[in-house]
Amino acid sequence: MIRLEHIQRDFRVGEQTVHALNDINLDVDQGAYISVMGPSGSGKSTLLNMIGLLDQPTAGRYLLEQQDVTEMDEAKQAQTRNRYIGFVFQAFHLVPRLTAAENIELPLVLAGIEPQQRQVRVAQALQEMKLDNRATHKPDQLSGGQRQRVAIARATITQPKILLADEPTGNLDQKSGFDVIQTLESLNERGITLIVVTHDNELGQRAARLIRMVDGQIVASQ
Amino acid sequence: MRTRDAIRFSWNALTGHKARSALILLAISIGVASVLLLTSLGEGARRYVNGEFSSLGTHLVIVMPGRNETSGVGLGNMMGITPRDLTLEDAHALTRHHSVRRVAPLTVGAVEASWQNRKREVTLLGSTSELIHVRRWTLASGSFLPQDDWARATPVCVIGKKIRDELFGARSAIGQWLRLGENRYRVIGIMSSEGRSIGIDVENTVIIPVASAQILLNSSSLFRILIESVSREAMQDSIRFATATIKQRHHGEEDVTVITQDAVLQTFDRILSTLTYGIGGIAAISLVVAGILIMNVMLVAISQRKSEIGLLKALGASQREILGLMLAEALLLSVLGALLGFAIGLAGSWGIRQALPDLQAVPPLWAVLASFIVALASGLLFSLLPAHRAASLDPVQALQGR
Numbered sequence: 001m002i003r004l005e006h007i008q009r010d011f012r013v014g015e016q017t018v019h020a021l022n023d024i025n026l027d028v029d030q031g032a033y034i035s036v037m038g039p040s041g042s043g044k045s046t047l048l049n050m051i052g053l054l055d056q057p058t059a060g061r062y063l064l065e066q067q068d069v070t071e072m073d074e075a076k077q078a079q080t081r082n083r084y085i086g087f088v089f090q091a092f093h094l095v096p097r098l099t100a101a102e103n104i105e106l107p108l109v110l111a112g113i114e115p116q117q118r119q120v121r122v123a124q125a126l127q128e129m130k131l132d133n134r135a136t137h138k139p140d141q142l143s144g145g146q147r148q149r150v151a152i153a154r155a156t157i158t159q160p161k162i163l164l165a166d167e168p169t170g171n172l173d174q175k176s177g178f179d180v181i182q183t184l185e186s187l188n189e190r191g192i193t194l195i196v197v198t199h200d201n202e203l204g205q206r207a208a209r210l211i212r213m214v215d216g217q218i219v220a221s222q
Numbered sequence: 223m224r225t226r227d228a229i230r231f232s233w234n235a236l237t238g239h240k241a242r243s244a245l246i247l248l249a250i251s252i253g254v255a256s257v258l259l260l261t262s263l264g265e266g267a268r269r270y271v272n273g274e275f276s277s278l279g280t281h282l283v284i285v286m287p288g289r290n291e292t293s294g295v296g297l298g299n300m301m302g303i304t305p306r307d308l309t310l311e312d313a314h315a316l317t318r319h320h321s322v323r324r325v326a327p328l329t330v331g332a333v334e335a336s337w338q339n340r341k342r343e344v345t346l347l348g349s350t351s352e353l354i355h356v357r358r359w360t361l362a363s364g365s366f367l368p369q370d371d372w373a374r375a376t377p378v379c380v381i382g383k384k385i386r387d388e389l390f391g392a393r394s395a396i397g398q399w400l401r402l403g404e405n406r407y408r409v410i411g412i413m414s415s416e417g418r419s420i421g422i423d424v425e426n427t428v429i430i431p432v433a434s435a436q437i438l439l440n441s442s443s444l445f446r447i448l449i450e451s452v453s454r455e456a457m458q459d460s461i462r463f464a465t466a467t468i469k470q471r472h473h474g475e476e477d478v479t480v481i482t483q484d485a486v487l488q489t490f491d492r493i494l495s496t497l498t499y500g501i502g503g504i505a506a507i508s509l510v511v512a513g514i515l516i517m518n519v520m521l522v523a524i525s526q527r528k529s530e531i532g533l534l535k536a537l538g539a540s541q542r543e544i545l546g547l548m549l550a551e552a553l554l555l556s557v558l559g560a561l562l563g564f565a566i567g568l569a570g571s572w573g574i575r576q577a578l579p580d581l582q583a584v585p586p587l588w589a590v591l592a593s594f595i596v597a598l599a600s601g602l603l604f605s606l607l608p609a610h611r612a613a614s615l616d617p618v619q620a621l622q623g624r
Binding site for chain 1: 223224227231234235237238529530532533534535536537538539540541542543617618621
């Protein structure tokens with residue numbers, strides 16, 4: 001469902017051109033579980049942002065469900081992002097003034113879904129993430145693990161096909177980190193395509209397919 | 223995104239940053255309030271002057287001796303001839319026209335009035351029974367001048383309240399003989415104190431028949447002839463008639479000036495309206511200043527909220543939606559600020575009315591509408607740049623707060 005062909009992403013840093021992604025070719029099937037590992041600056045986050053349509057390739061083609069997303073305009077890309085892709089960040093990125101339920105609701109609000117339908121789906125998501133009794137809490141009243149579960153609920157509320165997680169356990173202690181990983185994996189078992197960027201070897205090894213990146217290139221894929 | 227959701231989200235963002243929102247609200251409301259306050263003062267002044275003039279009678283045409291306009295050097299000027307006086311006969315001649323309802327001749331002088339051993343200087347008006355109608359005055363008690371032949375010098379007088387109080391005190395003045403100069407006049411009426419009447423202080427005036435006044439002042443000339451037209455439309459007819467009649471009577475010399483109360487009033491009205499527009503405009507500048515403040519605060523706010531904007535983009539908000547959200551915030555602030563400004567401005571003008579009851583300080587409708595529109599426009603206009611900047615942020619960098 002994801003097909004990257006000769007993807008190039010260059011940044012200019014002063015006089016020099018940095019190849020954050022250098023001739024990336026990648027095929028990902030629906031329901032896959034992939035981890036992306038590599039040293040800092042190897043381009044793994046850029047790859048994730050590229051797949052999530054947050055970043056545009058300098059060259060190459062990106063087909064998402066046979067559609068060339070590089071040819072879409074900005075509004076269409078935003079819509080595609082809303083419908084197909086969910087993000088989970090290391091820093092959670094919850095809106096601090098909104099409650100847990102409101103944070104989860106946000107993608108549905110942006111998509112223009114009716115309020116009644118939103119309520120039903122948010123309630124369901126809260127239950128699945130075992131956050132029922134935290135619905136009206138603000139992010140600063142939640143623990144790290146709870147915050148990341150709110151973020152996962154938000155990422156999956158539109159029932160996307162792809163879930164992108166950038167260091168999802170980076171800011172968590174071991175126990176809540178493991179909790180979060182289990183949550184992500186159970187979502188994968190139900191069919192979502194899961195791509196996790198991580199430094200953590202143990203976490204990386206759990207994935208069905210492990211991609212190693214160095215200097216913007218995929219050096220190993222197993 | 224639904225409009226209601228967008229407004230709710232923006233409202234949430236505003237209440238989430240109370241200090242920032244309060245600052246902008248304050249700026250806008252001060253701008254709107256100052257527009258309302260200043261224009262209400264201008265409008266109050268206009269109404270005051272209007273009220274003054276309409277108390278003089280609305281369809282009033284005034285004939286004054288002498289030409290007021292400079293139309294080159296006339297023969298009269300060259301030879302040093304003063305214009306012909308207006309006489310009682312002139313005034314009489316002006317009554318004979320269909321456009322004229324009433325004519326009141328008027329002489330003015332200053333004399334000493336005394337009763338028993340009390341004396342004081344008073345303004346003497348010589349006129350006829352028509353004067354009270356033409357000037358819309360009212361009597362406190364007694365009766366006004368009798369409807370006599372104008373040439374008859376009846377020894378009666380009508381006095382103002384102040385004179386009654388100062389000369390007669392608590393005693394009844396009506397029926398007493400008041401001495402004016404060398405002659406004595408029987409008091410037949412007391413004028414009620416007029417709140418306002420430009421030109422003549424009714425309270426300090428003694429009114430006697432015009433023929434009596436001419437004898438007393440030893441002068442046959444009139445100070446003014448007041449003409450009341452039958453209607454507003456007939457005023458031009460009255461002016462033409464008065465000018466032509468006097469010219470004919472004065473052997474072809476057009477040596478009088480005929481003005482209408484209306485013309486004077488319109489001039490004042492124009493001046494004060496222009497003044498009100500002017501100060502309203504100056505006050506509106508403060509709204510533009512408020513707009514610049516909005517821009518400044520929003521630019522700061524956007525750099526503080528970069529990661530939130532990045533997040534919204536990651537969740538599928540397009541540039542247009544981000545732009546819309548930012549503008550909705552500005553619009554909400556502008557509307558609330560304008561409403562707050564209305565409240566302050568209306569309360570302020572109410573305060574002015576309480577302090578100065580003569581000044582009906584009410585902000586004119588155009589000022590209310592214009593200040594609202596200017597507040598919205600400046601709020602929106604000055605947030606376009608920050609909103610556009612927010613919308614075009616790179617999502618990856620914005621998420622990292624860069």
